Amino acid sequence: MVTRQPIISVLGHVDHGKTTLLDNIRGSAVAAREAGGITQHIGATEVPVDVIREICGDLLRGVQLKIPGVLFIDTPGHEAFTTLRARGGSLADLAILIIDINEGIQPQTLESIEILKSFKVPFIIVANKIDLAGKFKIDKKKRRYRFLEAFNEQNEEMKQIIENKIWELIGELYKHGFQADRFDRVKDFRRQVSIVPCSAKYGIGVPEIMMLIAGLSQKYLEKKLEIDVKGPGKGSVLEVKEETGLGTTIDVIIYDGTMNVRDRIVLGGKKGIIVTTVRSLLKPKPLDEIRDPRFKFQHVKSVAAAAGIKISAPDLNDALAGSPVYVANEDPEDVIERVKNEIGKIKITTEQTGIILKADTLGSLEALVKIFTSKGFAIRKGDVGDVTKTDVTEAISVKKKDVYKGVIVAFNVDVLKEAEELAKNKEIKIFKDNVIYKIIEDYELWLEEKREEEKIRRQLGIIRPGKIQILEGYVFRASKPAIVGVKVLSGEIKPKLTLIKEDGRFGGEINSIKSKDNFLSSAKRGDEVAIALNGVTVGRQINEGEVLYVDVPEDSFRRMKEIEIDESEKETLEEFLKIKRKENTLWGV
Template sequence: MKIRSPIVSVLGHVDHGKTTLLDYIRGSTIAAKEAGGITQHIGATEIPNDTIENICGDFISKLAIKDLIPGLFFIDTPGHAAFTSLRKRGGALADLAVLILDVNDGFKPQTYEALNILKMYKTPFIVVANKIDRLFGWEVHEGASFRETFSNQAKSVQQDLDNKIYEIVGELHKEGFQSERFDRVSNFASQISIIPISAKTGEGVIEVLAMLLGLAQEYLTEQLEIDENAPAKGTVLEIKEETGLGVTLDAIIYDGVLRTNDEIALMLSSEDVLVTKIRSILRPLPLEEMRDSKKKFRKLDEVVAAAGIKVAAPHLDDVVSGSPLRVLSEDTDVEQEILNEIDNITIDTEDEGILVKADTIGSLEAVVKLLREMNIPIRAADIGDVNRRDIINSSIAYDENELHGAIIAFNVDVHPNSEEDLNNSEVKLFSGDVIYQILEEYEEWVKQKQEDKKKSFYDAIIKPAKFVSLPKLVFRQSKPAIIGIESLSGTLKQGQQLINKDGHIVGSIASMEDKGETLPDISRGQRVAMAIKDAIVGKDFEEGDELYVDIPEKHYKYIEREFKDKLTEDEFETLYEFLEIKRKQDPDWGSFGLFE
């Protein structure tokens, strides 16, 4: 058996320094070449032990781990999609994780998302508190260990950093993790280590590498044992076209050996299995990053885990990012294994809800998990671009419930042939490559829809209002009765039914006029002439009587439950006067039953 390098995933909020940390370690400048300094694709970097020794010097020799762990294998997930969780059967692809945050900014939305992913996959991790060089008064000691540089700082600077570290400790505690600054940890199995660093100046990077190697040796050696003669197992990172090679796949091999001419099984977007033969295996040199190998790739006859490779093979066009990669063997039905894997990642959906599309299996799982935590029902969840069928399904969902007429599209496009269908539909698309922003936009849209619906409903329900019939202003006694009135509270509207102080129906407002102008509604204080259909003055009410708008019991309950805080003081008083009138006739009127 052989011990492979632990696979380390680097997670964190945009611009908190993930790629800068790896750049410092490998001495390259990938961050500067990426748009906006944000990593645009998933990358993988192999850091051999001799490089770690060069960075750490004497510090690493004290740990006596050189012979056990051959190095570290970093996966740099995109900054704007930190939780694109690369997976293998039974959990996360990564053996360890580095959660990086800006010590001055603290926790941001993607920091919490990364924590959720680490919880979901139960991945051991350390926290790297970056950008200590930006603390007020910090004196830089390039490449120094944290202990060395910290001891040379002014007391006020040390105190400032300690305060920020304890803020991180407090925030992690809220999320269910016990933590401490790494040099104060008493139990590495139960406490998360927080390592203050500057990825820019290299301060503290020594401890990051040493801690990762130490944790791997102490807790993961059994997990890292591989049979280097066993058929390879891996995960597909990305499918892309390379000049001269055609469609290729980038993959991480985490177990066994992969050889040229091996037959491999992969998952297709059609939820079927592709079996194809490897034409060539290409691998970047150590310290070269898979997206940016200056010397391009070298061809290999075979590669043993852990390794980041590019594979050229026929028919890769429809392979799914995040797919398992398995070498066929006589001992195992690999195709069936992958079909089982498809079944395992099938996401339970409901009869109603929104549609979800994502670029990889891992990101789809993560998006769905976050939506589930938000109690958002999901009608369908799938990998790939938004297509015409998605828009039709979402339109059907909209007809049933307009809040479900939405598509969450993470890191995918709308198929060109479907743009017009989308524009002509009521479906709302929420798309992008930062999931928390997509979900924030979706939540805001839902909130606005609910507020619009509530407002529309509030406008539609009959609310408390009353008026007084002014003495000596009866213009017609009946058919319809026409009287002068003064509105005392609320809004009086044409068509509303009226009751008197005894709860008897008087009639309904046929019209209201002021100086020859017909008014659809009037508010408190206005005096108008009112025509009341079916009312007889002297029989249904007298001059000087107060009349009330008749509120249906169902409307009264809605007001009590949902809208009471929206009533004005005079409407509030009128509501309870009206309630007293109703309960003289029926003591239970307006009461809430056990199941309401």
């Protein structure tokens, strides 16, 4: 068994400095000019252990590093992170979450946090752009230097500004379920997230970032990083690409074993399992060797984990990004079954009433399923690819059973024209975005609006309980119609509602409600208004000081649980029910 390089993903909100950090690490490694320098892989950059030592300097003094280096996934962001999968989890062993220290947690930061949580990937936080936090002194002669060195050169005011911003970030992270602290104050790396203040632009904090990655990998991931380098290769498809002269190729990150030219490989396809033979394994040529873009790759005979490689092979047109890729020279049937099971665990096809999820890769589908399920949303179908007419038809049948679930979530995919037309005609809502967090937010907002609409619709058909008292000395007219001043004791009253007395007899029909010179459509608890009553005469059927109840129809009484009523309305309803059941013991049953 040998120890492979840990695979590192870089995540964070747009413009928070993901690419700048990777560029700085790459630039630092190139400048170090150590044995071998950096190796450019397909979709990844390998930084060997000698370069890590050079970057970290005496931060690693006395530390025996067993890892051969680290492999950074070049494509920053959660798209690459979710695409790269291994054994039902993330391919990344560790992640760097970049946060602009001046902007704090943003929507895509939240998205990254949700994804890291759901895949249980350990991470460190790089609090970037400290150089923009105020009048920060920078030594521009240095390509990179330690944060603590830079921090100690600042005046007291600047130090306080940085400290305050770190404390704000710690507070924000706490709200999202993480205990965090500045890296040099962390006492338990298993329980606390390390924050490295940094300026990716000027290389401040890069030594500490590399020290943490190397140290944490070695201390906590040693077992995970042990591989049988001579075993069959295992990898994950990062991207499916057309290449001039090669046709359809797949970019793969190999995380275990070795892959050779002419190996038989098994991977997932849009229409089923693909079994094919490796025609070529390609790595990028060093930048200074690229003269002609048609010859930008160099052929290799084999590649061992961890590595990024381009595979050229027949029948890759329908290859699925995020699919596992396994070498299967000896027992292809067993491997085919394994790939089927792995993909089957992510793709969902059920008969339950739930939403339909469509995503661009298996990894992003897996992230969607995890996050939607964790929020308690039922899923009927989860698949990879554009939204089709079949998806809309399925959503229509769900909508008939549950209007809130008959929707489609489309992450980073298109909606085919015929599907769009059918959805429009049948009023099927499609939530389309390339940010998972935004899709969930939009769906939750839509649910809220729909439920509010439904609540109002229900309430329109239900007569609420109401109780009034005729005020003494406020009889303006005795009959035809009787006009009296009343106080609404609970619930509400509206024109056209019938009132009954405490003995169950008729108490008049409300003709109109008036306050000062204005006619009202309703009056609620606490209001004092004048009402005109048909069918009664003051002094005969009704009297001053008397209490009257809204005569709630039996159907409305039975449906009362569909609407929200307050405690005083509940009491009034109980009193009203007693009045009704004096005449009919089964009333409202």
